[in-house]
Amino acid sequence: MTTGATDPLFDDLRVADLRKSHGVKWGRVTGDVLPAWVADMDFPVPEVVSDAIGEAIRNGALGYPDWPDGNPLRAAFAQRMRERHGWEIDPAAVREHTDLIQGLQLLLHLATSPGDAVAVQTPNYPPFLATITTMGRRRVDSPWKRTADGWEPDIAGLARAVAAHDCRVLLLVNPHNPTGRVFTRDELGEIAALARRHDLLVISDEIHAELTHAPHRHIPFASLSEDTAKRTVTLTSAGKAFNLAGLRCSVVHYGPPRLLAVRDAQPPDLYGTVSTLGVAGTLAAWRHGAGWQARLARVLDRNRQRVADAFGEWAGAAAEPPPQAGYLYWFRADHLGVSAADPVAEVLERAGVLLDGGAGFGADGQAHLRLNFATGAAVLEELLARLGALVRR
Incomplete structure (x- = not known):
């Protein structure tokens, strides 16, 4: 029952x-x-999302958008991180992609080369694992541990894997998919120390962050310290928390300034752009949902x-x-x-x-x-x- x-x-x-x-x-x-x-x-x-999309259509928002100060998602995301997590970020370091998989693929394309090793904690989201393999990067799996209390990240095992395979990147899924585990501050601190020792770029998928169950609380990985922020790219979206995957709209916060500069040096539409309806729906969800x-x-x-x-x-x-x-x-x-x-x-x-x-x-x-x-x-x-x-x- x-x-x-x-x-x-x-x-x-x-x-x-x-x-x-x-x-x-x-x-x-x-x-x-x-x-x-x-x-x-x-x-x-x-309803606030469907209303916002309907209003945008009625107001003729299907033409080319006019965003002279940049996509409004950037400031909205920065505000949401400040209000929900106390994480202060510069909207100028935020960019938009259609979804997290595209964001991951772009980052691997810009920051790594075929043959470079990417560490990932398994089990993990299948499209992420497939992306690493099909892009010709060496996937280095680090298994989670199943204990009497549930699932735990094996950070010592992750450290051994990173050192043994000379990893360039760590793909962090926080909260974790598929186990549903929320990383603690201490666990994230250990991972941040590991990233610092091995000079890793950390790509942090945080799309499930707004679906944590009390008393657990999400901690953005990049919010831990200045060093962690400078080596972390955070991927997220309103898609999971508000059931909006079909809007194809996500945001990416670039912590490393050099990587952001490389990204912005690409042709502006080479990797696609988000639609005005995706922006309208996401803003409505964040502001009124x-x-x-x-x-x-x-x-x-x-x-x-x-x-x-x-x-x-x-x-x-x-x-x-x-x-x-x-x-x-x-x-x-x-x-x-x-x-x-x-x-x-x-x-x-x-x-x-x-x-x-x-x-x-x-x-x-x-x-x-x-x-x-x-x-x-x-x-x-x-x-x-x-x-x-x-x-x-």
Whole structure:
């Protein structure tokens, strides 16, 4: 049974309506299969965002934008970092990209060469891992540790990997995807010291930062110290926290002045530009979406506890704790009684549920699955019922 209060804005979802959506999440399934794989929420777009986009269209904002002082996202992002985290940044060091993957690819293109080593903590977001490999960089995996208390970053192991492979770059995912772990200040301090010793460029993906669950708090990596800021590029977007991935709009804060200068020396439109509607939607979310986001936080907290309780019933003490951030639950495939060979395909065939997981998350992900629980209460209950039937069989 569902625990916690329901919210009609997020819980009054009909599967028949979701199946009519044009997004990839529901578009990749057929029949009565339920999707819980890609990191898209099933919830409606915040009304303030749809209103802002509609108003922009009505006001003729589809022509060339006039931003003589630079894209307004820059100042808005700086203000948000100051208000939420006390992190003071110069808007002049912020740039825009369509999404985080494009930002990562541009940074690797500008700051590294084929054959250079890039350290990454695994398991990790599959498009990031694939980017490093397809761009011809040497991917150096550093596995996380699973302890009795949950997932922990193996910073000593990361230090050994960086030293052994002469890494140039560290790709940091904070909060972490897929484990949902939020780094502590002490852990980030150890990573910053490691970056300083080895003169690493740190590319910090912080797109899940606004989805942390109390009492955990996100700390921007670049906010730790002046040295850390000067070697860190921060990637983020309103896409995850407000369900706006389709707007294709993200921001990048360039800590290293030299790297920003290299970036700005490129032809201005070579790597694409964000649309005026993406800017309008993002600004509306940041400026007026607090109420929607607060309600979302309560629903996600309820759902993560419900998922963790269900897995606790199925796997006992071996079950993973609820994620500290986000809406993704990472767990061992054998909790459902499925094999590690191809757990995604097995769950799809036997339960009619499409999850994510497996080797795409790195070698450490082979025997694991990822469940997206950002959906209405009734849909989540049906998902868990189908997964629970696997366990009982």
